[in-house]
Amino acid sequence: MALTVLCISFLVFLLLGVPVAFSIALSCIATYWTEGFPLELAFQNMISGMNVFSFLAIPFFIFSGELMLHGGIADKIVNFARNMIGHRRGGLGMANVVACTLFGGVSGSPVADVSAMGGVMIPMMKKEGYSADYAVNVTTHASLCGALMPTSHNLIIYAFAASSSSGLLMGKDIMIKGVSIGDLMFAGLLPVIVLMVCMLFAAYWVAKKEGYPIRADGSSTLDKFAGWNAVLTSGVAALPGMFVVVIILGCIIMGITTATEAAGIAVVYSLFLTFVGYRTMTWEKLMKAAAKAAKTTGVVLLLIGVSTMFQYIMTILEIPDKTAELLLSATTDPIVMFLLINLILFLLGTFMDMASTILICTPLFLPLAIHMGMGPVQFGIVMLLNCALGLNTPPVGTTQFVGCAIGEVSVEQVMKSILPFYGALFAVMAVVTYFPAFSTWIPSLLKGAPVY
């Protein structure tokens, strides 16, 4: 009964277009009412969900991303990437991939990445003879790297969602409980690099096939190499901006700060860099960046808060156990099971937002994954890749919407040439799913103890 109320009311609210956070909250309140719980419990859940020290990293990452955006770091990174590989076949496409990945380390989220890089790169690519759908696809997919780069607030959200999942890791017989944010940050590094290489390959392959860039006069000549001097100068100009990632990871490795405090240091660094270093920041821009960051923080944290209600109900109704039972009755082979979990995550991702998918699915599938021998760090990267992919799938794909809006093309148009890019993502997803070391090797090395 409770489950029916929860699901039906949630779906109705969602389909009506009620914002996701309000839909979750109201359907949970309805469920509490049918179950006879005091309704203020919902808000106790909400505040307890927000009252987590690690979550301070979320406003920090969002804020430092906004500062970098308003401080003009995006342009500097584009310049550098363009000078480096802009002269090859599909050069601007590949430059876009590199720039998006690098900026992914600066900004907090894929959506910010698309609006920052897409705003610069997509019009430029269209002007230089690349089709709009190609330009949009390259940008939106490369920006997904931002979901895994160390400044991602999605990693923090996952760490929170995973914090109460526990179990005995199959094959190792180790008791697992929750996941460390530091481990997660390092776990994303290798997959991001490989993802970038795969995206570069996809960008090159499509450009080669279509003969991009095709100039207005129909010719297809390439730009001249700007020279190593230009590469070096633009690289030096862009470097301090990208240094944010080094600062965050460095502070954690050297024991100067906790992961959360490192994010705070990143904000102070961004402020210092844009005010004193680049001198591109003004008080007006700072207020704008802070206001935007505060609003985004509100939207994201409210979503986290209300998802805590959802998780509470799932625990009370023992949904994770029941889901696990159901899936285990379908298969007990880890390989098939992981495929199944990936498939479900992918399907949910097509119509759900990244943060909501992470918050709802982690407590649902992580205990099962642990039972099947996949640890929370590895599962986190699998989860984030799936959710990232969901950002680029209709009917609800946030980065795809933003990309299409900037490129002034329809989603249908973009879907026509999307397959090579999906292919690149699927390839990385398969590797991360079936080779644990791929995500756990770097954090294990740094921690000096195995990470799962």
Place this chain on the structure above:
Amino acid sequence: RDFRSADVHPQDYPTVMTVKKIGEIVSQKTGGKYNVKVFGNSSLGSEKDTVEQVKIGALDMVRVSTAAFHGIIPESMVPSFPFIFRDIKHFRAAMNGPAGDEILAAFDKAGFVGLALWESGARSVYAKKPVRNLADMKGMKIRVQQSDLWVSLVQAMGANPTPIPMAEVYTALKTGLVDAAENNYPSYETAKHYEAAPIYSETQHVMSPEVLVFSKKVWDTLTPEEHKIIRDAVKEAGPYYIDLWTKKEQASKDAAKKAGATFVDDVNKPEFVAAMKPVWDKFSPTPQLKALVQKIVNTK
């Protein structure tokens, strides 16, 4: 119906097993009318969260450390005073006697029904180096939980209290962000802190009890006979808990030792005890609290 109870520990932890045991007894005595279902692993929230849920009647029961009540019930702080118990025998005598009853009674005013105070061993300091006297503690950064009592306690030892969330402690110890942490054997072992801080010095500074509380809102809907059944069941399960706990403590210590941890026994405890006077004074400001402290100290 099932009474819902919350715990932060896993399903095989002594506190969880004992609450389940209480459920079995209650179920048997009420002919299956009432049972207890324990949600472990912090799945319903942190200790602070579940205490708030019990207050509004969303949860029926909760088992937490008395530390979760420090900001709510001043009496709950007294058994967490450093070195207030001479040894575990003294602890059991005091907490099962009039002093324990007085503390449990104090829960009533705050909207809870206190059912039992159970032991959770002694907390000691662990670091990369041994701690034998106050001089060794000087200037050390010690991780503490978010509690005024612990902050004052660590300050009184001459060290620097550094509040860090439990999840970040391992890394913080490993990287040297903090020099030491303090906890009992089972937490030291399960969190694998011995890998980062292999020397456990038996300072045994705090023996704060676990507490089992019932929601007053729900309690008031039950009959006096049912109250008696629940209270008797809790009492009956007491020895069962002590047995489980003693085994757990020993098993944890052995496991940590086997994994390479060293336990330092020759700590100069009188020196530590002498330094704790200001902490006692600060947290027992009223005559009534001072009387409670005396009641515990005077317990044979």
Place this chain on the structure above:
Amino acid sequence: MKWLTWLNSRLSRWAMYIAVACLLGIVGVVFGSVIWRYALNDAPAWSEQVALILVINVAMFGASAGVRDEGHIGMESLVGLLPAKFQFWVGNLVGLITIVFGSFLAWGCWTMAVSVWTNQIPTLGISEAFRYLPCVAAGLMIVLFSIEHLIAMSSDTKVIPSWH
């Protein structure tokens, strides 16, 4: 309508001022406590709790300003397929649902604030209710902002955001 717009534009601007001030405050507190730990080898015990209360303020005031400026993520693609007349009614319904949410938020957080009134936040010594009070304010603002949106919709105008 006019006075409501007057009130709401000021409310939402002040909500953003508070949110921005708290955001800068969190950065200051966290950065400060790191510096303190290294410069004076002494971390302030209260920094974590202060930062946590500030972040609730950022979130709740940011989220309520997000309601006025339509910043919350929803799934509007299906409603977009409906004929204009239905879209109008669905829009009104969503506005009403948002009012219900805002009211619940204000009521629920007030009830919780009362329940935890005598509980003290460790290391700060102030009441736990301070975590819930910003949400009461946010709930009331969400109600006011949604009413404004409903009125604007029926008169076929748009609410002008006070922060872009």
